[in-house]
Amino acid sequence: MTTPWNRQQTSTMPSHKYRDVHRRVDVPLVDRTWPSNTIESAPLWVPVDLRDGNQALPEPMDPTRKRAFFEMMIEIGYKEIEVGYPSASSTDFDFVRLLAEQDLVPDDVTVVVFTAARRDLIERTVASIDGIGCDVVIHLYTATAPVWRDVVLGRGRAELLELIASGGRDVLEFAGDLPNVRFEFSPEVFNLTEPDYVLEVCDTMTALWDACPDRPVILNLPATVEVATPNVYADQIELMHRSLARRDSVILSVHPHNDRGTGVACAELAVLAGAQRVEGCIFGNGERTGNVDIATLALNLHAQGVDPMIDFSDIDRIRRVVEHANGIDLHPRHPYVGDLVHTAFSGTHQDAIRKGFAARRDGRRGQPWEVPYLPIDPADIGRTYDAVIRVNSQSGKGGIGYLLETGYGVRLPRRMEIDFARVVQAHTDAHGSEVDAETLWRLFTESYLRDTDGSECGVEIVETHHSPSSVSKITGVLAIVAWESPDSRGWACGVGDSPRSAAVAARRSAGVLAAESQASSASRSYASL
Ligand SMILES: CC(=O)SCCNC(=O)CCNC(=O)[C@H](O)C(C)(C)COP(=O)(O)OP(=O)(O)OC[C@H]1O[C@@H](n2cnc3c(N)ncnc32)[C@H](O)[C@@H]1OP(=O)(O)O
Numbered sequence: 001m002t003t004p005w006n007r008q009q010t011s012t013m014p015s016h017k018y019r020d021v022h023r024r025v026d027v028p029l030v031d032r033t034w035p036s037n038t039i040e041s042a043p044l045w046v047p048v049d050l051r052d053g054n055q056a057l058p059e060p061m062d063p064t065r066k067r068a069f070f071e072m073m074i075e076i077g078y079k080e081i082e083v084g085y086p087s088a089s090s091t092d093f094d095f096v097r098l099l100a101e102q103d104l105v106p107d108d109v110t111v112v113v114f115t116a117a118r119r120d121l122i123e124r125t126v127a128s129i130d131g132i133g134c135d136v137v138i139h140l141y142t143a144t145a146p147v148w149r150d151v152v153l154g155r156g157r158a159e160l161l162e163l164i165a166s167g168g169r170d171v172l173e174f175a176g177d178l179p180n181v182r183f184e185f186s187p188e189v190f191n192l193t194e195p196d197y198v199l200e201v202c203d204t205m206t207a208l209w210d211a212c213p214d215r216p217v218i219l220n221l222p223a224t225v226e227v228a229t230p231n232v233y234a235d236q237i238e239l240m241h242r243s244l245a246r247r248d249s250v251i252l253s254v255h256p257h258n259d260r261g262t263g264v265a266c267a268e269l270a271v272l273a274g275a276q277r278v279e280g281c282i283f284g285n286g287e288r289t290g291n292v293d294i295a296t297l298a299l300n301l302h303a304q305g306v307d308p309m310i311d312f313s314d315i316d317r318i319r320r321v322v323e324h325a326n327g328i329d330l331h332p333r334h335p336y337v338g339d340l341v342h343t344a345f346s347g348t349h350q351d352a353i354r355k356g357f358a359a360r361r362d363g364r365r366g367q368p369w370e371v372p373y374l375p376i377d378p379a380d381i382g383r384t385y386d387a388v389i390r391v392n393s394q395s396g397k398g399g400i401g402y403l404l405e406t407g408y409g410v411r412l413p414r415r416m417e418i419d420f421a422r423v424v425q426a427h428t429d430a431h432g433s434e435v436d437a438e439t440l441w442r443l444f445t446e447s448y449l450r451d452t453d454g455s456e457c458g459v460e461i462v463e464t465h466h467s468p469s470s471v472s473k474i475t476g477v478l479a480i481v482a483w484e485s486p487d488s489r490g491w492a493c494g495v496g497d498s499p500r501s502a503a504v505a506a507r508r509s510a511g512v513l514a515a516e517s518q519a520s521s522a523s524r525s526y527a528s529l
């Protein structure tokens with residue numbers, strides 16, 4: 001029998017065209033340890049925006065944009081930066097020359113230059129770093145996965161290994177004697193390469209380049225096109241971590257892309273599995289759906305109490321530089337940096353955030369951050385609390401009260417908040433749009449602070465209280481109003497069954513009091529209520 005819960009879904013997608021990655025790559029790891037690990041310190045970060053990010057842009061960066069991006073990366077603390085593919089274009093080559101000739105790289109920063117395993121390209125790459133004063137990594141790559149071997153490069157396993165080794169020898173010939181140069185190799189499409197073959201290739205390179213603890217070789221294992229769930233990548237990395245020769249002379253690096261939307265998860269699990277270094281782009285620009293977002297990775301660490309060692313305390317400035325350099329705007333929901341990521345529109349979330357803030361004010365200040373719905377304190381990354389709560393038709397009294405309180409210093413009592421929320425709901429239902437604090441204040445004034453003929457009554461509600469228990473015989477709502485005019489200033493209170501009637505009573509009383517002398521009204525103290 002067909003019931004609503006076992007109804008057959010209809011197949012319309014040609015999914016039979018694709019093979020599960022397990023059928024393409026067998027990862028022989030059964031005793032994986034990464035699921036039990038935790039990340040306790042930041043990996044080495046390497047932004048590749050100026051190379052991998054740049055090669056994905058409709059309009060690659062000009063020298064000015066590249067330089068601004070590079071300088072910003074240095075300011076916020078990156079110590080190793082891939083600066084280009086010098087043999088790709090004169091712009092890329094000239095940028096590396098600019099860094100070399102104008103000595104623009106601080107002593108404690110290493111630059112990475114990228115090249116395919118082709119002698120002419122390697123020679124030009126080495127020419128680009130001639131005379132540069134800083135440390136340099138020459139990053140050699142060749143794809144190793146079967147489809148690339150067969151379709152793109154037209155070489156079998158042994159022939160391709162020889163092509164790569166020959167590139168490695170060219171690197172040694174041109175740059176082996178340069179004391180400030182180290183080497184990196186990437187088996188492009190590592191994640192779709194047979195584990196035994198990629199291990200053979202990597203071990204060949206570390207032997208050829210004589211990896212040693214004083215001059216370690218970087219082996220960078222990319223998920224060039226993300227094709228599997230992140231646990232598969234983690235298994236692949238752990239297998240390499242445990243199998244590589246000269247492991248103590250290898251810096252194990254990862255380079256995830258984000259085709260399945262899980263680049264961040266891949267990088268995090270890879271670090272659990274033994275990766276020491278992560279290449280990616282700040283906010284995740286890059287080929288197709290992007291390189292892994294190393295800003296998100298860093299702030300994820302921050303959010304779990306681990307210092308990311310990169311300064312994101314002014315995230316909006318970083319964002320402006322990145323958007324300008326790439327010519328691509330960030331999504332308003334982009335993790336950490338998007339315009340809307342610290343904003344709650346919905347009522348129950350606003351209520352919880354407001355209570356979370358109040359709890360911190362009331363004594364939890366020094367304690368670990370635990371404000372509902374806000375994974376980090378927006379102030380850590382230079383954001384104010386202004387946008388944390390915004391009001392529309394999905395909002396409730398908590399959010400409305402929060403905006404009045406932060407915008408106008410008016411703290412409404414519970415019953416008055418409930419009453420006023422109805423007024424606001426009627427407004428948002430009628431208009432459909434968001435209301436800002438100014439509009440809320442106008443609605444509030446119109447509802448509670450105007451006389452029946454619509455004229456301003458010249459007083460302002462500064463505070464209202466719900467029947468304080470210390471005041472016997474008063475039931476209902478107490479409203480306090482204040483006024484200030486050239487002749488007098490003071491405050492008054494009123495009691496009523498509803499917020500509205502309390503406000504009216506307070507205003508009446510204010511009207512009387514305002515006529516009295518300032519001295520006599522000022523002598524009434526809060527406590528006497
Ligand atoms: C995953 C990645 O991000 S890899 C980096 C990709 N980035 C880029 O390609 C950006 C910069 N590239 C370029 O500007 C150009 O491709 C250049 C200058 C490097 C080379 O340009 P061209 O000489 O015109 O070659 P083209 O790009 O058309 O083709 C690449 C050739 O190199 C071969 N090749 C590709 N990758 C490699 C490699 N890693 N090692 C050796 N040879 C390679 C290809 O098989 C092809 O050879 P073929 O012409 O014999 O078929």
Ligand SMILES: CC(C)C(=O)C(=O)O
Binds near residue numbers: 187188189257
């Ligand atoms: C070759 C490597 C580093 C790369 O850019 C990739 O695989 O995406």
